Amino acid sequence: TISMKDEILKRILAADGEAVSGQELADSLGVSRTAVWKHMQTLQEEGYTFDTIKKKGYVLTGVPNSLSPTQIKLFLKTEHFGRLIHYYDVVDSTQTIAHKLAQEGAPHGTIIIGEEQTAGRGRMARPWESAHGTGIWMTVIVRPDVTPQQASSYTLVVAVAVTMAIKTLYKDVEPAIKWPNDLLINGKKCTGILTEMQAEADLVQALLVGIGINANQAAADFSPDIADIATSLRLEAGEEINRAALVASILHYLEQFTELYVKEGFASLKTLWQQMSCTIGQRIEVTTIRERFEGVASGITDDGVLQLTQDDGTVRTIYAGDIKI
Template structure:
């Protein structure tokens, strides 16, 4: 019932909706409407009430709530989520999702937190995850496919996230840096970490971890990161609804995951290459501690990045550090 009231108030776009119309729409008394409004206020929603005009939504909770997440997922017609674990603060959503997967949690189990105290990215790097300002989440996949397909899932996740953020934060030009970062103007706004467990060369489960710097300000970043990291709010000039972004991502992911399972990697490859900021630019690559200069020219059918070296040879890479060459 709360979700339905919230949906109707949101559709008003900040205008009043009378208690009488709410009562007629939901088939309950105006007293019952008032009680439900009080529950929404207790959950952190700011609702202005007028005896003459009715109710209007003035603000959303600074914390993520099950009500708002549920409403947004329902609005986007997302069906892949089968259980949400919402936390105020955790060490890492990735750690919790892994424990749940080992205990048999189904595909589509989502772990999301308002804060991470020890969030991590690739190669054990820490991720800045302040309270109430970003999206820090991990979800379980059980694709049941051979282990060598795992890199394709990282690329699929990047495409879904890039498409969702472009829609939520238009007109920002957001692109994918291989293998797992999203950038605006060369600065990182999001990272993706997929960790898998296999048995007899088949994936038992995959934990997809995503961190998105949504409403962080410059003061939230350490000084040494300001030249390489940013947030959607800094770039757009206004805050964004985090639950809306979460739902938008899963709507994109669910659609692409279904295409991938039906048609294979080729459609995902095409989309990734179109969104990439990595391709056709000479790049310094650090592979096994050794530096080489090459130009990424595309993906192969396994999901490896094809790099053309200065001598014209081409090599497929599944993992490497990529930084712009000096000068």
């Protein structure tokens, strides 16, 4: 059920910058003009800003910078993903909370979001910088009907979903997927993905899909450690990012692509992945836990495994690792 206040907000959002008259809102919702005015006051207290145009009505001029469940649900179109939201101001890592919730049986599509992470992490326990209120620090609990082997390509599915969401909302921004888990814009990292798994021998209990997106940082907000390699969507798009709308869009694409992936495997998303990737065809250096290779990233298999053609013609398959382009 949606409250009257949220219904009013939905209509003003849907007007997309056009004025919405208070009288029309009152009439169509069957409430008094005063009731509408009171809800508008509450919305302003929550951080929405409006211009009031004489004889025309309200025009939305700003949304609060918050990822609260109320904000996200305004934009949400999914069936499962994001229908249960655990929202925190400060957490150590949303991955840690997700692990615990998944063990306790949290349903498919549950999400955990923190405005700030004090111990955000990447792969191999590398730190992930997660300053307050600037980014999207989120973990999605996914329970797909696939084997643990198949699940290893899920990170690529997530990368495609996040790329689609960003491209749809910000037409001038073109993220490129760097295998396996980075999205780059103009060569700099704006998104990292960390997929962890709870599994038995041949059964996936849950995937904990960590998504970290730099949204509204200014260049000076990044620590010296990453200042040269990181960017934010705001820096690239040249406008303030509505994080709640972006979260909802990511969840929309992730739900769609997850269904496809469970039914038909990664192969069904391979073409899309290739179009969005900046890896294939490039000369790369790969570091795996044990070894280092050089060569040309010549392709990706139907299982999402990277193929590297070395100078002597040997083709290696790379399941996990870091690459340098």
